[in-house]
């Protein structure tokens with residue numbers, strides 16, 4: 001009795017924590033709070049199925065409990081043995097079959113609806129990699145028209161109220177793309193292209209994370225979908241394709257451009273960056289990550305400060321205060337705030353600085369004990385470049401101009 005008196009309140013408290021935890025209104029990855037057509041289809045299916053399964057579960061447990069208590073061994077004689085009860089057997093076959101059909105029809109029809117691609121209004125290619133997501137927007141009439149490919153990473157920017165089709169694959173191992181408020185999960189597999197529909201009702205930010213174990217920093221492989229009004233999305237596209245503006249000569253930013261070119265541009269592409277030889281010849285700087293890192297690709301940084309996160313969306317480029325402002329924005333206010341990008345006042349310099357100073361210590365990238373180990377002369381992930389604090393100052397000043 002003492003045991004029951006203690007166990008019951010403990011179990012009740014645990015159940016309350018679990019249930020109420022699921023009800024938190026500000027949980028950014030709560031799939032019980034769908035914010036788009038596809039996630040809503042799943043929600044409309046999972047709730048009734050959960051109720052049906054719950055009722056069946058309660059009935060089964062009650063029947064087992066009844067049998068255990070009612071027929072427990074009291075030293076009584078062995079009951080008379082019988083074989084079979086036709087009515088019960090047929091009934092207990094038909095009833096579950098009917099329940100399964102009742103659950104199966106809406107399930108299969110939802111699976112087909114979620115696999116549709118014929119109503120696509122915007123296509124984005126997504127590539128998973130240890131441990132970040134790359135997005136490229138191919139030339140298309142969709143997405144309001146894209147005339148030049150756009151490449152970005154970390155944050156998937158989409159027009160709100162639009163049927164977006166993600167075509168996803170992977171460069172190395174199996175990853176899984178998931179933005180819980182917009183749709184279910186989709187594995188991204190090397191050598192295959194899997195599609196995933198995304199639709200966001202309102203402008204805003206929808207967080208997600210890789211949901212297939214993919215190595216050391218699987219937990220550091222996050223992502224975010226950012227929905228903008230179609231007008232704001234046009235502005236975003238124009239920003240991504242704007243001409244390169246070099247920092248004014250003699251400034252900290254200009255020194256940063258040189259330092260960036262000498263240390264970072266081998267792997268990270270910045271469109272428009274170029275070097276000028278003493279004789280005036282201008283050569284574009286083209287990143288060749290396949291020569292330096294095992295993965296063969298690194299996030300392009302042309303417009304880094306139009307994003308709000310970095311390093312696989314694991315860290316914010318925004319200070320806590322500026323993140324809070326973004327989260328507090330109404331759907332009407334969100335776009336303008338997001339399009340401001342990272343201002344110097346809003347920059348989370350602490351994490352960015354630590355990252356540039358020693359990336360492997362911030363995000364485990366190699367299982368070996370030597371964080372700087374090389375494979376065929378290539379690093380696994382971003383290495384510690386051994387930059388001085390002055391060089392880091394310059395690079396951060398330069399990166400702040402990348403909008």
Ligand code: CUA
Pocket residue numbers: 128129131174175176210211212213214215218219221
């Ligand atoms: Cu990528 Cu887990």
